[in-house]
Every structure is written in C-alpha cells, then in structure tokens.
Amino acid sequence: MSNENPPTVAEHTRAALNEDWAATIVGLVLLALVLIGVIPTGLVP
C-alpha cells in the first residue's frame, strides 16, 4: 500500500464489495466455459 496516498475506509469497503461481484462473475463464467467445452480437458496447465 502506498504511503503517499493511502486509501480511506470507504474506498476499502467499496473495493471489497466490487471484488465480491467480480470474483462471482469470473468464477461462474469460467465454470460455464468449462461445462460447454470452450475450455477443454488438457488446456489448463
């Protein structure tokens, strides 16, 4: 965390809420891509 411009508590709260949605969407989209075969077996190292 930079000492020059530390984030406020409100910014922390906003970031945490946004990360929650982002993680949910990314996780479910990846699962969907796996189930419909866009990400096939053997592609993920």
Next chain:
Amino acid sequence: MSSEAAVPATARSTSWQWPALGVLAVLVLGAATRALDKNVPEWFSGSDLAKAIEFPIYAIALGLLGNVVLTVTGLRDRLAGGFRTEFFIKTGLVLLGASINLKVIVTAAGPAIVQGIVLISTVFLFTWWLGGRFGLDDRLRALLSAAVSICGVSAAIAAAGAVQAKREQLAYSASMVIVFALPSIFILPALASALGLSPEVAGAWIGGNIDTTAAVTAAGTIVGENALAVATIVKVTQNALIGIVVVALTAWFAFRIERRPGAERPGLGELWRRFPKFVLGFVASSVIATWYLTTVGADEGKAVIGVANDLRTWFLILAFVSIGLEFRVASLKEAGWRPIAVFATATVANVLLALGLATVLFSGFTVT
C-alpha cells in the same frame, strides 16, 4: 495542454500500470508454484517429504521470497495494488463449489450455522471485553473483535465502515490478521494430525478459527480434499453472517456507544449490501455442477469437473502467492503491544472453542 492538466494525466496513465505489473509478478510466481508442485515429486521420486508438500506451501514460500526481493528493490509498495488476495481466493472458492455436491453443502449447513453463531458471538464478546480490560479505543476493539471472530480482513473492513474507524486502526487490524493467519496455515494441520482428528472435524476446526478465508483454504488443502470441503463450507457460512454482525454493530455504535444524534437505524438494504456475494457464486456453482453431473456419464463428468478443479487450483495458488507478498510485520510495531496481546489471547480462545464445537458438531459427518 497546461502542466497542471498533464500531471493528473500522467497519474492516470501510471495508476493501472503498477497494479498490472503486480498481477504479472503474482502470475509468474504462480506459474513457478505450479511447476514445482508438478515436478518436485518426480525430481525427488524416492522422497516421501517431496510427495507430502502441497502447493500452498510452495506458493506461500515463493510469495515470501518475492516479498523480500520486492522490498529490497523498493518495488513492493508500488506493485501491492496487484496482490489481489481477496479476488483470487473468492474466484477460487466459486470454482471450488463445482466440486462439492449440493447435498454436502445442505447437510453441512446446519452444524456450520450453529458453529458460526456460537463462535462469532462468544469470541466477539470475549475480544470486546478483553479489549476493554486492556484499555483499547472502542473502535479498535470493534475491529479486532470482528476480525478475530468472523473472517479476518473482510470483517475488519466491514466493521471499520460500521463503526467509522480510523484508517490506521483498520491497517493495524488487517496486519494482525495476516501475521497471525500465516503460521496457523501450517500449525493447525499439524495439530489436527497429532490430535488424530477426522478430516471433517479438522476442516470444521480450521474453517472455524483461522481468520482469513485464503488461509483457511490453504490449511484445508494441506489436510486434504474432504477437510477442504468442510473448512470452506464453515468459513463461507461465517462470511455470510458478516452482514448481520455489521448491521448490529452499526446500530450498537450509533445508539449505545456513541449516541450519535439523528442516526438512522440500518435496514434490510444494509444487510444485503454487506452480504458477501461470492457466497451466492459458491452455492450457484455447486447447484450447476450437481445438475450437470446428472446429465453426462460418470467419466465425462469427472474429466470436465477436473478442468474446473485445475482452474480452481490456479486461483488458489495466486491467492496464496499474494498472502506471501502481502505479509508485513512492520505495521504491527506501530500498533503497540496491547492490541497484539488482545488479538493473540482472543485467537487462542477461538482455537480452543472451535476445536470443542467442531468435535461436537462434525464428529459423525462425512463428505461423500
């Protein structure tokens, strides 16, 4: 263009580049972790120790190594915006939902809720009382109580908003959570093995008392797949209860502790706003995968869910690397010894109470 206008433009252009480089650093260390996890057992094929080392250990060790290198070169603080532990772990947990049958979540939810309510309320009130005995500021007491009793950094952030804590109080609390969680990743699985706990009880114990969700997942992974499933369900349940605690804290501080004039009573909207949405993703993922497995053959289903598991492992690796990169002892010195003493004592109480509850509630539970 005036120089005044040029400065913000420069700041904008660099504002995403350092975090992007931070993400790149995490990805490079994550790839190294994956390579070690796959190759070390082959390189040392005669060694039981090489086989026993799980990927969280490589990831955290490489993260700590990267932390030292970046600190020495003065790059660590600039890249820190890319160490997105919370995002990586939550995405990994949404994907983990795909490997847990919905029936397991439903049957484990009952004891997990009971354990969560008893643990959170007892440990919160104990830490609050202890903080008072040590003369801590009420806001810092609330932050530490929420952090140690619910789910670490997320709870501290949510509680900080609820009680209008100072920025440095949030920084102390978050640092303490990370410093205490790191050793527990290794100590708790070792103790679970020494105590002869079943994987399910060990998972419930780990999920009930390690503060950060990422550390719970790391410790659960070290114990095994069944322990990881139960640890995750217990931790996710505690995460889900965070909204209730935050709403109660907001009201308690506004009306009883500070008696703010004209303070509004928090409503259901606040409860939803504070609810960790990734919990919905975790359950949705389990529902989708459970349904999917009824539509395909067993072999095909296993192979496809295996791909989701590989992606899950990648996100968990990135989260564990980030834990190592974020680890920082220096900010604890700024906090002074009293908050550390309160946090340490509360952590021991949490460990013992969670062990008792996990043994009572999860002894007969099996992940099938």
